[in-house]
Amino acid sequence: MDGASAATPTGGETDAAPADSMLGNPASQATASGVAAPGEAASAEPLPSLPALFKAALDNDAKLASQRYEAEASQQNVPMAEAGLKPQVQASAGYIYQQSDNYYTDNPAYNPDNELSRVGSDYEARYKGVTRDQTWQLQLTQPLFSLERWRKVGKAEAQSAAAELKVAVGERDLALNVAKSYLDAFLASRKLGLLDAKRKSLELQVKQAQRAYDLGVGDRINLLEARSRLDQAVSDTLQAENELDNALSALERLTGQSPRFDGSALGDLATVDLPSDWGTADDWLSRTANNVEVKLGKQQQKVAEAETGVRAAGHYPELNLNLSYSDRSSNDPFRESRDASASVQLDVPIYQGGYTSASVRQGELSARASRASYTNALQMARQEVRTRLRGLDGDVRQVQALQRSIESSRLFLQAAEKGQQLGLRDLVDVLDARAKLYDQRIQLVEVIRQYLLDQLNLQAAVGALDTRDLVDTMTLLQRVSG
Template sequence: MKIKQKQRLYALALACLPLFSAPLVSAPLVSAPLVLTQTNNQITAVETATFEQVLQAAMNHDSEYRAARYTLEGERQEISMARSQLLPRLAFGAGYTYEDTDNIYTDKDNTNYYKEDDVRSSGKIHDNYWRFNIRQPIFDRSLNQDLNRAKNQVTAAEHRYQQVKQQLVFKVADVWLNLLYAQMQVHFSLENLESLDLRLAQAERQDQLGVGDQLELLDISARRDLAQADLLAAQSELSEKLLEIQLMSGRKLLPPAHWVTTAHQLEVTQQPQSIEAWNKQAIGNQAYQEQLARVAMAESTRLAKRAGHYPTLNLDLDYTNRSSDDEFREKEGFTASLNLSLELYGGGRTSSALRQAQARLNAEQAQADKVVLDAQQMIAVAWAKQQNLYQRLQALKNSMLSAEGYQQAATRGETLGLKSQVDVVEANARLFQARERHAEALVAYLLSDLRLHLETGQLEPSKLQEYDQLFNQLNP
């Protein structure tokens, strides 16, 4: 393979092979540089971005996150609506009445009441009125509990919103880290293939000159073909991850190129907290906090149903102005009244509603217990996995150092005639394999760290800023 062809293949593999012929989905991210790639005389721009930039794009694009935000905005109105039931209500009413009746005033034979020039004696009377009424609840326990229920409903929506946001942070980090790993696989496969191409070309020249080893040539050729297959598999995996990112963010995004070539140098610190400390923080899990708010909602509902056994007391202020053709029906007045109401018997409806509310409260409490236990289980798995991965990373770090030393020794040995080309090829393969395994363990370690923060309700966007700083500190 010629050098120009290798360079082109490297650029294409890193820049997203499946998206070359597709147009850009939207405008580029702020401060995100573009990587230009060319194939078949077509130019494709792929944006490079950091964890924080990908998260911002995903927040603008993710429909579930937007739905949770709008739901929270709507639920917050529940408090105002419930509070309004406790405030004075002013009502205005007006009406018109036409009446055509027969009575003692319209009876012509009844001379004591019938008067020909009296409007009442015609039996046809026109009335109109208007009124203002103010009602202020003075005692109603159900209304107070309904306000408490509304507050808890908003609290549940707030925790639900935080839960969706934190899940999106985890999802973005998961896909982004796996995309980075897929890029690293392509990078290592390309380096391995390039090394094998050089060795194969050298072995072929030696064979043509009659000084080569036919068996060595076949061995290198077989390794080269296998490396080509590995590259194709890595490119396929990279294509899938790029598509996931595009579907998640609506953009064609890639991590910075120097992350791909330097991530194997990254060193992580061991998790200082014990499993007991993490389990204590499980109560901060956003799903658990949401469920606790639902338990409080169910308790408020139960108390509101129980309030059906208590009386209600309202103050009514009423002003009425009535005009009529009949002067005896005209009226203007102000009325103040206290109205007490107590249901003595309703067919068992209140008692049944109370038992139903109690059962639902028990169900919500049981669900809350399940949520926190599930969170603790996930914490235990993630913590144990992270501890193992930390030890594995240290072992792989030593393995990479040994592989680098072996590669250098094999190269020098070949120069001195003490090692064959196969030995050098094997040394290169060991080094690439050690780096790839280190990258795989690194991604798994970081995801375990994210899982611990997610299950304890601590996974905020600032966590991804820490990851950006972690990767950017590496020298290209």
């Protein structure tokens, strides 16, 4: 994903929508007893920028940083392999102290005390059998032919490319994780707003039911029903708070920042129109070769094939050119020397106990395993495309059905409230209608969240996920938030 280099906007355009509404028209939802319309007190704070959070995650995520360092380390395999084709120069120095019992020390004719011998002559070190030598040597080796070393360079380049693709996979996964945590936080914050409005409405209903019961004109069943609904709303609120805290904690871990989702306002979701024309499945399936995991599987297959080639090159001979120069100084002048040599050395592997053949077979099996892994990655990418396309189609149809259902529930709530005023309906009917309307609104926001996740994962499945998709996600969320 090319999110690191792309421009990071602070947000998209915001469509005009009633800011004082959670879902629908609040004015038509006020009860005759003075119950506040849902969403009227909700705040419309600006949303944190999703692209900016992803940019921060690119610099903060420890797992991605580890993958980057591993990729840089893998790149060093290339010069290391190329070094095997270049001249190798080595210098060495040494000091040798040697005591020996040889022809000179055992022969009395060469005794330094003999008159015929000269004490302190060139033979003195040999008479005593003690020599002290200082040597230094400079040696150069140049490979003239080594198929194994040539193939190691190709293997190192394939490994470096595979390491870069692992970083690309890590960036894609990071983008999806940031987006998922962001959408979870958005959903939880909006659920809190809806549940808070629902709780306040139920508190007033409980007070009404209690007052009616105390005056002897109410039903105890209605009172118990209202209290049960209120307790359930409190429980749902606590759960939503926990979900919000978890999502914010995940965002802080990924990005190193603590974004705030203080707003809980929602625009008129009845007017939200989600794109539904995604083209044919065959068009999307033809693009799965661009999936970064598929590319990684293909590259890992090349690495395995290169490794097999390196192992097979062990059957071929190697030809090296050797140049050397050495200088020896000694207390025995007959041991002093300066030598320069040049040689061509041919090494032919004949038999190594079957090691090379077994190594080649092992490499071939590893190459087959990598081909199977590549096939699996391609099949998984295609399955992901099919799943996400079905999900998007179902999300759009579900949103449309929920929009119609919310409108019907809103009209039913108005009818139930008027029926209660006229004595044709009781409090339980009103509570049922109101709770159903709130639940449908929450469900609608959940479906929109799933729609956005399916959309992002579909782009990721064909290797097309980039910062523009995050901006589009922000734009839709801002339209939803009103």
